[in-house]
Amino acid sequence: MVFMVAVVAVTPIARAVWLSLTSAEGIAVLxxxxxxxxxxxxxxxxxxxxxxxxxxxxxxxxxxxxxxxxxxxxxxxxxxxxxxxxxxxxxxxxxxxxxxxxxxxxxxxxxxxxxxxxxxxxxxxxxxxxxxxxxxxxxxxxxxxxxxxxxxxxxxxxxxxxxxxxxxxxxxxxxxxxxxxxxxxxxxxxxxxxxxxxxxxxxxxxxxxxxxxxxxQAARWESAATYATGMEFSSAVTIYQGEPHAGRRLRAVRAIRRRSAVFLIRDAIGAVRTPGRLVVGVIALATAGTLITLAFAPAMPGWALGAAAGLTLFGGLGPFTDGIRHAASVAADFPLYGISDEHLLANHALFPLAVTVVVLLTVVVVCSFVTGMSAFAPILSSLALGVLTLMARVGNALKGPLPPTLLAPIPTPVGDLGAAVRMIWALDAVLLIAFAGAAAALAFESPVLLIGVAITLVGLVVARWRQRT
Incomplete structure (x- = not known):
């Protein structure tokens, strides 16, 4: 079994990595x-x-x-x-x-x-x-x-x-x-x-x-492995999420006339209460901005750096999207705050959107200045990638448990593809964002790719929002 998995999955990936490293762009980097x-x-x-x-x-x-x-x-x-x-x-x-x-x-x-x-x-x-x-x-x-x-x-x-x-x-x-x-x-x-x-x-x-x-550690690892076996990777990650301990005396919900400001301050203080996650998230966003800027440098593997930027950005947004996950969990239930589900989700998206825009713009401008590159293309691509990544986070929060229909076997001449389909369902947001990052790096050469990814993400989020229970 191990040999078959190595031949089918590991060997093609290793070959792709080798071809990337031995390409002209890869050699220029190394x-x-x-x-x-x-x-x-x-x-x-x-x-x-x-x-x-x-x-x-x-x-x-x-x-x-x-x-x-x-x-x-x-x-x-x-x-x-x-x-x-x-x-x-x-x-x-x-x-x-x-x-x-x-x-x-x-x-x-x-x-x-x-x-x-x-x-x-x-x-x-x-x-x-x-x-x-x-x-x-x-x-x-x-x-x-x-x-x-x-x-x-x-x-x-x-x-x-x-x-x-x-x-x-x-x-x-x-x-x-x-x-x-x-x-x-x-x-x-x-x-x-x-x-x-x-x-x-x-x-x-x-x-x-x-x-x-x-x-x-043994109990947490067993719980995480159980969730991962059931394709619930988000739940597995939350097992290792740190408990809030800083800023406990700061009032998160404040009496402000503008409702959007109330949610913005609430989510910001919630993120500050886990400073470790906050710092890691900011570093990940900054790293993503650096990668997407370098993707436009000459003799660089732009698509690979863009894909890495998308994955890094998706992971870095985790500490800032707790409010989005809360809004998705209470969606389609009785309104808790006297506002609709759509307004609740939109208000909780303000904080991660603001942090993403500020960090990406700052890092991209600084990196462009240091490298002597034009900042126009990296800024547009990074902002587009940031919005798409936030949409992917929303879609991932709305996904829910594994549909029972995916548990049925899918017989084909090459074997049962049920496990592959379930894995794609579990990692759909990660795969889409990796493709979105590569498309963002190539946006000025082939904008059709970025438009296609955006349409796919919008359709996925809308479909899951309508099917929320």
Whole structure:
């Protein structure tokens, strides 16, 4: 079964990635002078992300019953929870090695790097994956220190990328120095020594795992897996949503004559009460604006950067669309606030729309100024993508549970397509926004694509709004 899935699904995706990397645009990106600096930021971002991820879902996770049985026994946790950590580490290390091998192989196939430097970079990728696994476990063991340490890593990495003189003195700098074409064996030796020291600390970290934290993470992961199995990915994500804790004394609903201002302030204060989600959302929106701007740069894979911008924007809008999800959940019921469902949804859409426009315009103008590009095309495309992404969020909130009709088999000469159809239904918003991002990047070359996506999203939202129950 695993082999069949790899042949049918993984192989075409890997081939598409390889063709993109070996294309003229891909080679221009990988061979640019900024590539080693981006590698520094990527490695540091991976390690910082692993630290933060460990706070909610670490690598040492088993189902609730084995977790309770093993954690309450006299066996050391370095033995009982070693298996899931090794499996998680193998997955992360394999993906990091594969990514580094793709980059090095692409440069080697075009004569821009020698095979030895490619092999060394792949080995560095494996070491980066091992360090990421240890950071993931450290975030699980020390959840309170994970965020400050992660922010410190990102700040130092940004400083290292801006000041190349610092690269020989930082672990993420060693990764950048090992980039194919400029690699040095000394960086591999230093990174290997650091990795060995961190791996030696894994048993100590495992033995510091507490019973309460292990049980909490096991229960949440089981609940999320149950929702994901039922194709309810939005519900699975909400399992890990942080609880409001800041600004509890701020009055969210205020006596203002303009009803739209009441909802705008209410949604803004609601977002401020989860500052972590708010900051991540703003960073995601800023990243999307940067990507959509770079999509219009010469010799850049515009469609790929546009698709990445759409996906990043869709994820970043999550913390700002809680009001939209509330409006969708109470739609078609008795009016709670004395206004119609349409006005309730429109008022809750004001805050995410305002934040999207402000952040995208600011980032696009700044990026265009820094790169010396015209800001006209990126501004129009980013605004169009922002509106379409917000519509996709509305459609996703109105989707409801899986229709029973999709549970029926769909026999075809190549097999049952029922599972594929259910997966497309579950990820329809993500797929549409990825296509919308690519279409937005190509809007001035082929506007028909963007118009088609807009019509599809509008039709989908209208149909789901009429069918709301």
């Amino acid at each position: 061979a640019s002078t900024a590539a080693p600096g981006v590698t520094v930021l990527t490695a540091a971002g991976l390690w910082a992300g692993a630290l933060i991820l460990g706070r909610d879902r670490g690598p040492a996770v088993l189902p609730p019953f084995p977790t309770h049985a093993l954690a309450t026994s006299d066996l050391p946790r370095s033995d009982t929870f070693r298996g899931p950590v090794l499996r998680a580490g193998a997955l992360v290390t394999g993906l990091a090695t594969f990514a580094a091998g793709l980059v090095g192989g692409s440069l080697t196939s075009n004569g821009l790097a020698d095979p030895l430097s490619t092999a060394m970079f792949a080995a560095v990728g494996a070491l980066v994956g091992i360090v990421a696994t240890v950071a993931w476990l450290a975030g699980q063991v020390f959840p309170r220190a994970a965020v400050p340490v992660a922010l410190g890593v990102l700040a130092l990495a940004a400083f290292t990328a801006a000041v190349p003189f610092m690269q020989p003195f930082t672990p993420w700098g060693w990764v950048g120095l090992a980039y194919p074409g400029s690699g040095s064996p000394h960086t591999l030796v230093a990174l290997t020594a650091l990795t060995a020291a961190l791996v030696a600390a894994v048993p100590v970290l495992l033995n510091r795992l507490g019973l309460a934290e292990l049980m909490a």
